[in-house]
Amino acid sequence: MKSFDVDRIREDFPTLSQLVRGKALVYLDNAATTHKPIQVIDSIRDYYNKSNANPHRGAHHLGVLATEMYEKARDKVREFINARSSKEVIFTKNATESLNLLAYSYGMKHVKKGDEIVICISEHHSNIVPWQKIARLKDAELKYLYLNDDYRLDMEEVYRKITDRTKIVSIAQMSNVLGTVYPIKEIVKYGHSKGAIVIVDGAQSIPHMKVDVRDMDADFLVFSGHKMLAPMGIGVLYGKEEILESMDPFLMGGDMIEYVEEQNTTFAELPHRFEAGTPNVEGAVGLAAAIDYLNKIGLDKINKYEEELTAYALEKLMGIPQVKIYGPKDLEDRGSVISFELEGCHPHDVSTIVDTYGVALRAGHHCAQPLMKFLKAPATSRVSFYFYNTKSEIDQLIDSLLKVRKWLGYGS
Amino acid sequence: MDLNQLYTELILEHSQNSENKGHLDHANCTERGHNPSCGDDITLELVCRGDIIEDASFTGSGCAISQASTSIMIDLIKGKSKEEAGELVNTFLSMIKKELNDYDKLEMLEDAVAFQNIGNMPARVKCATLAWHTLREAITKNQ
Numbered sequence: 001m002k003s004f005d006v007d008r009i010r011e012d013f014p015t016l017s018q019l020v021r022g023k024a025l026v027y028l029d030n031a032a033t034t035h036k037p038i039q040v041i042d043s044i045r046d047y048y049n050k051s052n053a054n055p056h057r058g059a060h061h062l063g064v065l066a067t068e069m070y071e072k073a074r075d076k077v078r079e080f081i082n083a084r085s086s087k088e089v090i091f092t093k094n095a096t097e098s099l100n101l102l103a104y105s106y107g108m109k110h111v112k113k114g115d116e117i118v119i120c121i122s123e124h125h126s127n128i129v130p131w132q133k134i135a136r137l138k139d140a141e142l143k144y145l146y147l148n149d150d151y152r153l154d155m156e157e158v159y160r161k162i163t164d165r166t167k168i169v170s171i172a173q174m175s176n177v178l179g180t181v182y183p184i185k186e187i188v189k190y191g192h193s194k195g196a197i198v199i200v201d202g203a204q205s206i207p208h209m210k211v212d213v214r215d216m217d218a219d220f221l222v223f224s225g226h227k228m229l230a231p232m233g234i235g236v237l238y239g240k241e242e243i244l245e246s247m248d249p250f251l252m253g254g255d256m257i258e259y260v261e262e263q264n265t266t267f268a269e270l271p272h273r274f275e276a277g278t279p280n281v282e283g284a285v286g287l288a289a290a291i292d293y294l295n296k297i298g299l300d301k302i303n304k305y306e307e308e309l310t311a312y313a314l315e316k317l318m319g320i321p322q323v324k325i326y327g328p329k330d331l332e333d334r335g336s337v338i339s340f341e342l343e344g345c346h347p348h349d350v351s352t353i354v355d356t357y358g359v360a361l362r363a364g365h366h367c368a369q370p371l372m373k374f375l376k377a378p379a380t381s382r383v384s385f386y387f388y389n390t391k392s393e394i395d396q397l398i399d400s401l402l403k404v405r406k407w408l409g410y411g412s
Numbered sequence: 413m414d415l416n417q418l419y420t421e422l423i424l425e426h427s428q429n430s431e432n433k434g435h436l437d438h439a440n441c442t443e444r445g446h447n448p449s450c451g452d453d454i455t456l457e458l459v460c461r462g463d464i465i466e467d468a469s470f471t472g473s474g475c476a477i478s479q480a481s482t483s484i485m486i487d488l489i490k491g492k493s494k495e496e497a498g499e500l501v502n503t504f505l506s507m508i509k510k511e512l513n514d515y516d517k518l519e520m521l522e523d524a525v526a527f528q529n530i531g532n533m534p535a536r537v538k539c540a541t542l543a544w545h546t547l548r549e550a551i552t553k554n555q
């Protein structure tokens with residue numbers, strides 16, 4: 001693909017051409033989940049047409065085929081994030097399960113009384129609640145990194161909060177509310193210098209930018225397939241091999257064992273030790289197809305195009321005097337998620353009204369209640385773009401926002 | 413549901429300029445209600461003498477629907493007995509679920525019939541019913 005042809009791209013996404021109450025759908029809730037291209041949908045159909053068997057069990061033809069497809073998908077993910085070995089790629093249900101796995105298998109084992117776990121105030125609940133539990137069980141302290149007035153994180157705050165007692169730093173690379181992209185490489189480096197391991201929640205970053213685990217040197221990276229064109233129900237946990245080796249299993253049962261005796265069990269090698277039970281092969285196959293799709297377009301092109309969209313949307317939104325943006329107002333270190341408040345209009349009403357014009361946006365706390373409290377905003381409206389969105393969709397968003405004010409009885 | 417039916421003058425008036433919003437001097441029963449999933453958060457204040465709700469008000473924040481529904485409910489229950497108020501709550505909730513066939517009962521709800529079709533907007537049902545569930549809590553706790 002030479003230049004970025006968004007009209008051509010949109011033809012691959014059947015859901016996007018739907019009408020909503022007679023109006024063209026304008027889908028701006030991509031931070032929640034993305035739509036799926038026919039290439040991904042076809043890959044799943046193909047898998048069920050040709051294979052459908054439990055991988056790693058039995059030697060029949062279909063089983064061999066399913067194993068091959070599943071392990072190929074794993075290797076595709078390994079290559080996508082530049083992991084050293086596919087032993088370092090564990091399939092889970094989603095980012096949430098990956099984080100829970102880490103809390104139980106790493107946190108329970110390595111966090112001791114008086115230790116610290118450091119996270120950022122903008123974390124998604126999935127990167128807060130498991131750590132609260134570990135901190136409580138282990139009598140450890142859960143500490144928060146706070147943001148500056150620009151909704152960014154100063155390294156001084158990082159130097160202040162991460163100490164010699166910090167065992168785990170867990171932080172999202174990009175906030176699903178503010179769009180802020182955090183200085184992960186520096187945080188990882190500083191965390192390591194204090195003897196902590198660093199977990200990166202890539203749920204919002206991976207779909208939009210090149211993430212190289214070796215370059216960022218993260219100990220763990222988690223993400224969900226459904227936010228990057230793949231089906232729901234497939235997620236990834238990347239971990240450095242030597243650290244994964246030191247961890248206890250999470251879920252136990254079939255597939256994750258080596259020998260089971262009446263009273264004792266030895267566990268399988270990586271990565272299977274952390275994948276108990278029949279896995280989501282269709283999800284893994286769909287994720288591999290999604291990665292192929294993203295690679296075909298190129299993450300650099302995607303990133304550049306989304307930057308244009310974000311710049312356009314920020315400019316248009318800030319042109320409405322009643323709009324207040326929660327998040328960085330320029331493009332430096334920010335992604336394509338924009339949260340805002342429309343003065344006098346509650347986000348629930350905003351989303352109900354724009355929905356009647358076909359515009360899908362998100363209202364509420366976005367699974368980040370501590371952040372909302374920090375921002376002193378009970379709820380915000382949020383738009384989030386993907387590379388299939390267009391400037392004319394942003395125009396429709398702006399038109400519909402102006403109508404919200406009218407519906408709620410304000411002059412203009 | 414049409415926006416014309418939802419964001420009516422009545423509802424906007426109650427949500428933006430409610431006379432029922434604010435604290436009461438002699439409230440002897442308060443109850444907070446909130447929808448964690450959407451952030452609507454109200455506190456009802458009641459002045460009860462014996463069995464009668466003599467006065468009522470609310471504070472808090474939320475969408476136009478939750479605020480208007482609270483204010484309209486307060487207009488309706490002032491001066492009523494707890495039992496009558498409880499009956500109104502039941503009637504309102506069955507109206508929302510479209511389980512109310514008795515038109516006389518619908519009339520009892522006065523302005524609150526404005527929310528009759530909110531069931532067609534499943535995402536907003538919680539907003540409209542928050543105050544009513546909260547009132548029911550308050551009454552049961554203060555029997």
Ligand SMILES: Cc1ncc(COP(=O)(O)O)c(C=O)c1O
Nearest residue numbers: 094095096124126172176203224
């Ligand atoms: C930053 C971040 N982390 C984690 C998650 C959790 O993703 P999932 O629900 O797919 O597990 C989300 C989803 O919104 C997210 O935005």
Ligand SMILES: [Zn+2]
Nearest residue numbers: 348452475539
């Ligand atoms: Zn509401």
